[in-house]
Amino acid sequence: MARGVIPRQPAKTGRHDAARKAELRTAKLPQDGGRPKRNVLPVAKPKTKIAKAVGPKTGKRPAGYNPLAPERIGEILTRLEATYPGATCALKHNNAWELLVATILSAQCTDVRVNMTTPELFRKYPTVQDFAALKPEAIEPDIKSTGFFRNKSKSLVGAAKKIVSDFGGHVPDNMDDLLSLPGVARKTANVVLGTWFHKNDGVVVDTHVQRISRRLELTKSDDPKSIEQDLIKIIPRDKWTLYSHMIILHGRALCVARNPKCAECPLENLCHAADKTWSTVEIHKSAK
Numbered sequence: 001m002a003r004g005v006i007p008r009q010p011a012k013t014g015r016h017d018a019a020r021k022a023e024l025r026t027a028k029l030p031q032d033g034g035r036p037k038r039n040v041l042p043v044a045k046p047k048t049k050i051a052k053a054v055g056p057k058t059g060k061r062p063a064g065y066n067p068l069a070p071e072r073i074g075e076i077l078t079r080l081e082a083t084y085p086g087a088t089c090a091l092k093h094n095n096a097w098e099l100l101v102a103t104i105l106s107a108q109c110t111d112v113r114v115n116m117t118t119p120e121l122f123r124k125y126p127t128v129q130d131f132a133a134l135k136p137e138a139i140e141p142d143i144k145s146t147g148f149f150r151n152k153s154k155s156l157v158g159a160a161k162k163i164v165s166d167f168g169g170h171v172p173d174n175m176d177d178l179l180s181l182p183g184v185a186r187k188t189a190n191v192v193l194g195t196w197f198h199k200n201d202g203v204v205v206d207t208h209v210q211r212i213s214r215r216l217e218l219t220k221s222d223d224p225k226s227i228e229q230d231l232i233k234i235i236p237r238d239k240w241t242l243y244s245h246m247i248i249l250h251g252r253a254l255c256v257a258r259n260p261k262c263a264e265c266p267l268e269n270l271c272h273a274a275d276k277t278w279s280t281v282e283i284h285k286s287a288k
């Protein structure tokens, strides 16, 4: 050991020097400038959150606010029509039967995938009579990529047989008869009636219509049948089909399920959705 260097000794208090120094560093300095007090714990600083660019949150709606007011609904429709001019069904089809087939195939599948599948399917089996003459297993390989292909093939062949036997080979143009076809529920029937026959018998409620109608406080339900009934009461009948088409486009382009693009949305100042990513208006906690 070098001369003059004194080895470190244990502290007389029995505690290590480093621990004492740390304690002194964290102790609060008294206002009077005296010695720092021992055993005073530092006050933890509150963690600051990164502020989100959203408006104030409240569970209460301002007095006089009515999300179902006809003026508000009208404004929503006007802005959607301006944003999505000529909105229509994205499923490719040349007749009512092809639209029915495409709609059945679109369950749990994207329209893009269905549009990749149907051209070859209709090339092989051009008419409803061709489908009616098949066994379901025969078209399973052709529609496999759309998912749930066993059920879908049974629905397609079953619907074709019934259309040929009961409706003279023509897709029926009314709700009751459409609902009598295998694999056809209200959503499919509404697509065919509204898009091909231009009959507004109901509102198509798919996942986009469900999510966005709730965000816009047009319904509180999460059951498609109840949502349809709620929408029928507040949307003018001549816009029922159009509303669905526009909302489906809106749900794909901007009002996506996670992180909707609210800053770009034409409905922004009419929308109080709880999960908005940007807002210039009050947020309503129940609007989701």
Ligand code: SF4
Binding pocket: 212, 215, 254, 255, 256, 260, 261, 262, 263, 265, 266, 267, 268, 269, 271, 272, 273, 275, 276, 277
């Ligand atoms: S403001 Fe946001 S949450 Fe509301 S409709 Fe537009 S994209 Fe959807």
